Amino acid sequence: MIDLKKFEVWFITGSQHLYGEETLKQVAAHSQQIAKGLDGSGQIAVSVGYKPVVKTTEEIYNTMQEANAAENCIGVITWMHTFSPAKMWIRGLNILQKPLLHLHTQFNRDIPWSSIDMDFMNLNQSAHGDREFGFIVSRMRKNRKVVVGHWQDNEVLAQIDAWTRAAAGWHDWQGAKFARFGDNMRFVAVTEGDKVEAELKFGFAVNTYGVGDLVAVINAVTEQEIDALINEYEATYTMDAALLKGGEKHSSVYEAARIEIGLRTFLEKGGFKGFTDTFEDLHGMVQLPGIAAQRLMEAGFGFAGEGDWKTAALVRAFKVMGSGLKGGNAFMEDYTYHFDPENNLVLGSHMLEIDSSLANGKPALEVHPLGIGGKADPARLVFNVAGGQALNASIIDMGNRFRLLINEVEAVEPQNDLPNLPVARVLWKPYPDMKTGCAAWIYAGGAHHTAYSQNLTAEHLQDFADIAGLEFLRIGKETRLDQFRNELRWNEVAYK
Numbered sequence: 001m002i003d004l005k006k007f008e009v010w011f012i013t014g015s016q017h018l019y020g021e022e023t024l025k026q027v028a029a030h031s032q033q034i035a036k037g038l039d040g041s042g043q044i045a046v047s048v049g050y051k052p053v054v055k056t057t058e059e060i061y062n063t064m065q066e067a068n069a070a071e072n073c074i075g076v077i078t079w080m081h082t083f084s085p086a087k088m089w090i091r092g093l094n095i096l097q098k099p100l101l102h103l104h105t106q107f108n109r110d111i112p113w114s115s116i117d118m119d120f121m122n123l124n125q126s127a128h129g130d131r132e133f134g135f136i137v138s139r140m141r142k143n144r145k146v147v148v149g150h151w152q153d154n155e156v157l158a159q160i161d162a163w164t165r166a167a168a169g170w171h172d173w174q175g176a177k178f179a180r181f182g183d184n185m186r187f188v189a190v191t192e193g194d195k196v197e198a199e200l201k202f203g204f205a206v207n208t209y210g211v212g213d214l215v216a217v218i219n220a221v222t223e224q225e226i227d228a229l230i231n232e233y234e235a236t237y238t239m240d241a242a243l244l245k246g247g248e249k250h251s252s253v254y255e256a257a258r259i260e261i262g263l264r265t266f267l268e269k270g271g272f273k274g275f276t277d278t279f280e281d282l283h284g285m286v287q288l289p290g291i292a293a294q295r296l297m298e299a300g301f302g303f304a305g306e307g308d309w310k311t312a313a314l315v316r317a318f319k320v321m322g323s324g325l326k327g328g329n330a331f332m333e334d335y336t337y338h339f340d341p342e343n344n345l346v347l348g349s350h351m352l353e354i355d356s357s358l359a360n361g362k363p364a365l366e367v368h369p370l371g372i373g374g375k376a377d378p379a380r381l382v383f384n385v386a387g388g389q390a391l392n393a394s395i396i397d398m399g400n401r402f403r404l405l406i407n408e409v410e411a412v413e414p415q416n417d418l419p420n421l422p423v424a425r426v427l428w429k430p431y432p433d434m435k436t437g438c439a440a441w442i443y444a445g446g447a448h449h450t451a452y453s454q455n456l457t458a459e460h461l462q463d464f465a466d467i468a469g470l471e472f473l474r475i476g477k478e479t480r481l482d483q484f485r486n487e488l489r490w491n492e493v494a495y496k
Contacts, residue, residue: 011035014084060092075099075167080129086136100144166463169317176204182281185306193397215284218262256379260292274302279373290352290380297355327454328357344434354424360386385426392450
């Protein structure tokens with residue numbers, strides 16, 4: 001699990017010298033208490049750090065400059081306890097490179113009806129101080145999240161947590177490296193994209209590495225390493241006798257273990273956070289990585305098949321954002337449909353590589369022919385995925401911008417046995433219904449590959465899109481196809 005507590009958001013309170021030192025002491029004390037309360041609430045994934053109250057242009061500028069330079073600072077939360085003239089914020093906001101959340105709150109929850117006086121009013125001016133700040137952020141066209149409510153309210157804490165998770169996913173992308181073993185699957189359009197523009201916009205690099213370079217690392221794996229990993233397989237998964245040492249299919253498990261160790265070694269030594277491969281370029285490899293990709297995803301690496309680097313990067317971001325939450329995040333593909341009028345379903349799967357963090361129960365390690373790629377029978381983990389609320393997300397290169405498209409879905413428990421389908425699989429119902437959900441996805445140009453999440457919501461993804469400067473489209477329970485198509489038209493105008 002990725003430790004999000006190593007990251008910190010800074011709590012920055014705005015005021016001014018107009019009110020005198022006594023008032024400013026109270027502002028600082030209240031600010032410290034709020035920051036400490038947020039940090040100790042147990043409901044926010046990252047740490048919340050108090051910063052001294054800013055009262056001048058210079059203090060604001062210096063604090064934002066420090067935030068930019070602080071390696072573990074992934075964003076700033078601003079709050080105006082009193083009135084803080086917003087022209088003071090222009091220089092600081094101009095240079096701020098970290099995500100911004102504006103918390104529109106106040107220290108006290110209730111108005112003290114019997115004792116309220118002008119001293120109280122001068123101290124507690126968030127209701128209009130935050131509006132002054134909000135204007136300048138809007139005037140400067142800066143993306144931010146606005147959260148409204150008392151700082152101890154559970155809904156407010158949940159909204160802040162969603163943003164901090166999105167900020168952590170964005171921070172993880174900065175300087176990240178993703179390896180492509182081989183190129184894109186031949187002639188496929190949606191998995192292609194502008195890797196230069198992605199690095200400019202998102203901060204991560206995607207480069208191709210020859211399969212031969214990977215094979216050299218795989219071939220250097222020792223017998224001791226392979227034996228140790230096979231012992232781990234046997235202790236972790238259900239395996240029939242043919243796969244155990246001495247069994248007729250054990251050689252496939254042996255090669256799968258060798259590939260997993262080699263892949264992990266290559267990725268860790270190179271400092272990569274994810275990878276892609278393609279069954280069309282496996283020169284020197286005995287089999288397509290199946291269990292290797294599944295287990296590396298479960299360990300936190302991003303992955304997607306057929307050279308789909310955009311989805312691999314998104315899976316990694318999901319891994320970071322969902323860390324510590326119940327449920328998993330994985331590479332997924334809409335594979336085939338069940339068009340029963342009374343029970344429309346999508347069967348999600350892939351040739352081999354669905355992350356076992358989604359497994360409902362103990363996965364089975366199995367070996368079967370792949371029927372594609374012309375290599376030996378690969379080992380893979382086979383399991384069903386649990387029912388419940390989930391979502392699919394896709395990053396699409398639209399030429400003049402990147403689009404983040406999500407479809408909220410309801411996964412359902414398997415209703416029939418699938419004895420002849422030797423892959424991990426999940427069934428879901430797209431919202432708002434099969435016809436609308438699928439049509440909206442296709443109108444939006446959504447890919448067949450997705451990142452599938454059991455623990456992230458539309459709020460997490462909206463926050464992430466705002467931070468990343470992504471066009472965001474949501475297909476959910478309230479989606480109407482005519483309105484969704486209008487949104488697509490309006491966005492074309494907005495993005496020129």
